[in-house]
Amino acid sequence: SDPVSFYGERQAGIVTPAQDRLHFVSFDVITKKREELVELLQEWTAAAARMTQGKDAGTFGAVGGAPEAPPDDTGEALGLPASGLTLTIGFGPSLFDDRFGLAAKKPAALADLPKFPGEDLKPEISGGDICIQACAHDPQVAVHAIRNLARIGFGRVSIRWSQLGFGRTSSTSRSQATPRNLFGFKDGTNNLKLEDAALLKDQLWVAPGDGPAWMAGGSYMVTRKIRMNIETWDRTSLVEQEEIFGRDKGEGAPMGKKREFDVIDFAAKKPDGTPVIPMDSHVRLAHPSTHGNAHLLRRGYNYVEGSDGLGRLDAGLFFIAYQRDPHKQYVPIQMELARKDKLNEYIKHISSGLFACPPGLRDAGDYWGRALF
Ligand code: HEM
Numbered sequence: 001s002d003p004v005s006f007y008g009e010r011q012a013g014i015v016t017p018a019q020d021r022l023h024f025v026s027f028d029v030i031t032k033k034r035e036e037l038v039e040l041l042q043e044w045t046a047a048a049a050r051m052t053q054g055k056d057a058g059t060f061g062a063v064g065g066a067p068e069a070p071p072d073d074t075g076e077a078l079g080l081p082a083s084g085l086t087l088t089i090g091f092g093p094s095l096f097d098d099r100f101g102l103a104a105k106k107p108a109a110l111a112d113l114p115k116f117p118g119e120d121l122k123p124e125i126s127g128g129d130i131c132i133q134a135c136a137h138d139p140q141v142a143v144h145a146i147r148n149l150a151r152i153g154f155g156r157v158s159i160r161w162s163q164l165g166f167g168r169t170s171s172t173s174r175s176q177a178t179p180r181n182l183f184g185f186k187d188g189t190n191n192l193k194l195e196d197a198a199l200l201k202d203q204l205w206v207a208p209g210d211g212p213a214w215m216a217g218g219s220y221m222v223t224r225k226i227r228m229n230i231e232t233w234d235r236t237s238l239v240e241q242e243e244i245f246g247r248d249k250g251e252g253a254p255m256g257k258k259r260e261f262d263v264i265d266f267a268a269k270k271p272d273g274t275p276v277i278p279m280d281s282h283v284r285l286a287h288p289s290t291h292g293n294a295h296l297l298r299r300g301y302n303y304v305e306g307s308d309g310l311g312r313l314d315a316g317l318f319f320i321a322y323q324r325d326p327h328k329q330y331v332p333i334q335m336e337l338a339r340k341d342k343l344n345e346y347i348k349h350i351s352s353g354l355f356a357c358p359p360g361l362r363d364a365g366d367y368w369g370r371a372l373f
Contacts, residue, residue: 003082006052008360010205013086014219014297014322015194017173019135022165022301022318023142024223025150026092026128026353027157034100038373040156044089044132044149045367054082057148074151077144085136087145089368090221090355095129105372107211109220109325110356116338119349125161125225126351133221133320139166161351163225165301165318172299178252178260182302182315183233183346185245186252189260190283192297192322203295206324214371217359219322222330225303225351228316233346244342246281254283280342286333294329296321316347326354 004012029037047057056062058072065071096106132149136142143164150159169181170188174195181187192204201207208216233241242248246255246264254264256276266284268276277284288295299322304315323329338344358371 003053004084004086006049006087006361007363007366009217010360011086011088011218011357012052012360013088013133013135014204014299014357015172015200016084016086016135017176017194018168018170018188018299019084019086020137020166020168021135021139021142022168023134023139023146023162024131024165024318024320025134025146025162026131026160027150027153028160029095029099029129029156030158031156032099034373036156037100038369040153041369041373042367043152045361046364047148047152048087048145048368049364051077051145051148052082052085052087054080054085057145057152074144074148076147077141080138080141080144083136083138083141085134085141085145087149088133088135088221088357090131090133090357091369091372092128092131092353092355094127102372105212105214107215107356109206109211109215109327110354111327113222113326113331113352113354114335116334116349118338118344119352121352122350125163127353128160128355130157131221131223131353131355139164163223163303163318165303167302169300169302169317170298172297181317182228182230182304183241185241185247185249186260187300188298189247189252190264190287192295199295200297203324203329204297204322210324215356215358218357219297219324220326221353221355221357222319222321222323222326223351223353223355224319224334224349226317226319227314227348227350229346229348230313230315236346243278243281244346246277246283255281278342280340282337282341282343285336285341290336291329291332294323294332296323296329296333322357 056073062071062073062075093110096102134142134145178186206215206218252260256268300319308314
């Protein structure tokens with residue numbers, strides 16, 4: 001596939017049709033110097049512009065530099081195409097403490113998420129000052145990109161946590177078939193998509209006047225690592241699985257309907273008077289009609305990290321959602337799910353992240369975070 005443009009009004013990797021693979025990284029900034037942070041962002045931007053076009057991270061490349069010096073590219077993507085690589089940056093709440101004089105530029109939308117019932121968050125895999133989401137069709141390309149950004153950041157940032165994802169669990173364009181998550185259900189049917197221009201303007205992109213000017217045209221990202229209890233799920237009957245989501249497993253149609261994209265009828269009743277779509281089903285609780293028309297652009301990935309030593313797969317969903325204001329979108333939806341979703345018997349949220357993703361870059365003279373500094 002052709003390289004995805006690195007420049008534009010928006011950052012790539014949000015409405016870009018979701019690629020198959022993810023390597024996500026969250027950094028802590030360790031330098032105390034504002035100039036060093038700015039320099040790093042400039043160096044990162046130059047490397048990202050090159051790598052997303054299928055080139056080496058540095059101008060000399062893996063083998064073209066002085067033999068006495070470490071190469072300015074690590075080499076494992078030599079010969080591989082761009083593979084749809086996108087690199088999307090976000091700034092976390094902790095970057096806006098007094099270290100870099102950014103406190104006055106902190107958006108209200110970056111206020112910490114509340115504690116949700118049932119979550120079991122591990123601080124060492126949560127939060128962070130800066131995140132970079134690398135998505136590509138080839139895992140080697142995504143990993144190469146993050147590895148080189150981490151290498152360039154040596155001494156100025158350190159990796160706080162990172163996450164690999166192997167299968168998209170969402171569609172972000174109507175041109176894509178809906179993939180499946182590890183519970184075997186189509187995931188991403190009712191999602192904000194590239195083609196929904198009016199909804200994207202209203203629900204995805206930060207508008208001028210929403211907060212500080214540097215975020216106008218950007219979007220807020222929420223990440224949640226959600227462990228899925230695969231073995232318990234696999235012992236659950238098909239009918240119960242379908243009632244938990246409110247959709248059928250084969251086609252992905254709303255219960256009581258035939259086709260995947262049929263409109264959900266929440267008012268429909270069975271002959272015995274009970275709702276066709278159960279009150280505690282995931283799609284009913286997450287649906288915009290339950291939350292004053294709050295939508296999300298979900299862009300998550302499946303993960304499996306071997307097994308847990310207790311005979312179970314260490315597996316789940318690395319959930320990523322973009323939106324105009326997390327406190328009006330992710331938070332009320334998650335609060336409802338955390339309290340009532342039948343799915344909770346099978347899942348556990350173990351990490352959380354919140355990041356402000358600024359708008360796209362104009363051209364090669366621009367850099368990640370320019371409007372912040
Ligand atoms: C819909 C799975 C967590 C928000 C769906 C659907 C599935 C699914 C199968 C139906 C297909 C679709 O419309 O995409 C899961 C699994 C989860 C999970 C397995 C955890 C492991 C979450 C979380 C949120 C969320 C944490 C947000 C707080 C939504 C929304 C919809 C949805 C907004 C669309 C509902 C609609 O408008 O019909 N999810 N989900 N999901 N999910 Fe989740």
